[in-house]
Amino acid sequence: MASLNPIQLEKENSYWVKAQLAVLYTKEGLEPFVCNEIQQFQLKCLDDICYSNGLLSGTLCSSCCTENLVKCPTNKICSVGRGKCRYHRNAAKRFNPAGCPNKICHNFTTEIQNVHRYSDPSYKNTDATQWCGNFWEVAKCFMPPDGYADKASAAETDFNGIISIILNHKAFQGKIKEDLNNKTNMFERARDIGRDVRHSPKPEVEDSDLKKYFHLLRQLLSDPGYLAKDTHAQDAKNKLTELENGTLVINEQCMEKVRRDSKQKLKYELITWYNTKHSTVHLSPLTDAFPTPLAGFYIMPEVDIQTNLPDGRKETTRVKSLGDLLTSGRNVPLEIYLSAVAGLGKTAFSKYLAITWCQAHKNDEMYNLFKDEELEAVSGFEFLFLIILRDSAKVCDVDNMIEQQVIQYLPCSSSMPEVFLKDLLKDILRDEQCLVILDGLDEWTHPDNNCTKLPKSVPHRYARDKCVILTTTRPWKLGVSNLEISQIHKTIELVKLNEDKTREFNLNAMKILKRNNED
Template sequence: MTSYRDLLREKQAKNWIKAALALNITKEGLHEFVEDVLTCVHHDIYNTIRTSKSLQSGAICLHCFTENVLQCPTRGICTSPKNCRFHKAANQMYVPCPNGICGGVRNEIIQHHRFTGPSWMNTNADKWCTSPWEIGKCFLPPDGYKTVSSVKDSDFNSVISVMMNCKDFEKKLSFNIGAKTNLLSEVRGFGRIVRHSHDQKIEDKPLANIFFKLRSLLEDQTDLANRPEAQHAVEQLNQLQSDELNINAQNELEMLKEGLRLRLNDHYQTTLDNMPISPILAEKDAKLSSCYVAPTIIEKNHKKIGRVGQSGGREVATFSDMFCHEGHFLRNVILVGEPGRGKTTFSAMCALEWTHQYSQAGEKIERKERFGDSDFFLESLHFCSMLHYEIQVRNAI
């Protein structure tokens, strides 16, 4: 079997690593720029609300959650007040802000969004007053970023998405962000090329274009050209392209792990997205994400099964309940049930949930309400490797 280290000896594979590192370098060069613009957006929104409502200069609200701020229905969130999966509890219903602030902030975020469609699933409204980034998350792809706590913790795609979707960046860049094709849309496309390369290889000419466009963005004359962190990133890009930048073992390891993540993502979406609708109709497939119903799972102590008075157990309500104990991954989880009760399908859906974080906005799998912690699988590479093993064992029997 060809190892990853053998693959790295190929020129095109080295080019892919260079491209991936170039995206990371560019993202780091844009951090402070994005943070500064979002801080200004935050100030503008709250100054507008306080002025329009004659509130004190320091008036804030820390009590409204995202569910409380959005009416039902809200486009892209919920469609029916009768069976809403977003406003699903008494304390998660829409209510006017008691301080008269959060509803106005919501409306201002919509006005600042280029397409008037903020990503409400990403944000925590109770943190809007204190965190510019929490408002910035409304300009990210539809969901998958709720637990991302800062610009630095986000990925390249999210940083570029904020710049494209927030209208306040228009005055900070020299080109027309609203044009169908512009420099931001081009570099975002490079991110997709790198992340969705089926073999993690890039030819010399496309790589040269990636470096040229990334430098062009970082050297934009309106603002970025005057920022030291952006120009430091330009220097690093030049060194990387000319093989003068030292790629240490840690960098190489991170790229290897990223390559494995991408291969697992493609494998799961190719092999698991469609499953037989019944064990007795193995030739009839259906899209798993559209018809999946989570099984009822009861946690039991295997040492006490069969004892008198031990027939019951605790129902599993979250993925954490299933796979963790006191904050740590369990080494072994045994899922027991009669044939056809959904053990293999449950494992497959867990793998698809994990791939959700690596899919682009237009490629997200359809997700229905299953467990309360859908972000559980973020960055759980080792866990999904284990799932792959279990699914393969089941199929081999």
């Protein structure tokens, strides 16, 4: 774990750490209050629904998915193009006008709609099959519409999400004196502070701004309606006072809070980066003017997995599952080499892995274009780093490639102190399940520098037990790399699309070309 502490930072940067902690402590102080209110709302809904419909007390339902309860089309949820909704993507996911067979879920939807301040619940966030048993799935209906689908608890939810629940659920007004209908109420202003701190364009906070942050957040935690008497809120308020006065020691535990929050920020910036930078390919040089989105177009090829047998022979097994490519039984191979001749789509495969990972961790309207098996295969990786090796001709170290080709293009490169961000990346690569994709080994050679590390046939990397490195290359390059068997845990080879997949690919291509011509 990194040993960075505020003493190593410039004064303005140490204020940045204090601002981060102030927001995190405030969130922790609000969590029990929010959880209790949402849980009470969930239980009341279930009791009222059972009573109103003549059902036995305790009647529950877990069979209706959210799509079954949301009419089509619904603004901000349904994406209807060419007569097909991506949200209600198949028979099992269609809106059910007859309602819940147990008379629970569609009535629950009405209850949620009625208490939402703007009558606009974030249904994309939530899994209705869990509404009866998991109150946090209900809470997610009151959060912003994007980025919260994978948040399983209050602890995993950021400050913006927690504050949004208070602002959007009308019942909270009963325990808060501040008028939440007022657009300048202190909860709205606190949410602005959270956004300013989290998305600051520079890793500095002025002393005057920090004082304003402390003052408003303490004021919020002192609201006389309920929070002024709440133990958790007052504990958080006391921490803010000590933090501002310098009597709260910012120790390793404090810095770990900041690191965890910063990792989540970096993760979602990665998702935005890949969806912007690596989500398209060109069908051919003649169609460069029309980049083609991989989602809904790409066809996952079959692959052959080569296994080294004890007698020196190689055994080849054809698999169709993406999960089988990234695992070996219960083990995760840390060094995977994927080879394919020119034209079979190594780069497209790499990019598709990246955007599939994005959807697995932050689904949007494109989510339904991905297969559940593919999403599950990459969901276990908390972070993914895609490196195009031809763009790192002067770099020989994987960590430096990630910094120069990915991290420096993310907003966090300017909003976090440089020394903090470097240590954060080291933490991630060492402690988190990561997938690093090095695309195009055949387009990279070791630069002529003073590096003495061996071997020089592949980029240098540290041995990490949670970091999987997938390298793509043409077969000839792998053949001349002279890597030992111990350095290659799995070898896979892309094969040509079979007849059925070729037909599917051609149909997808024709649809896209036709659409481009119409545009």
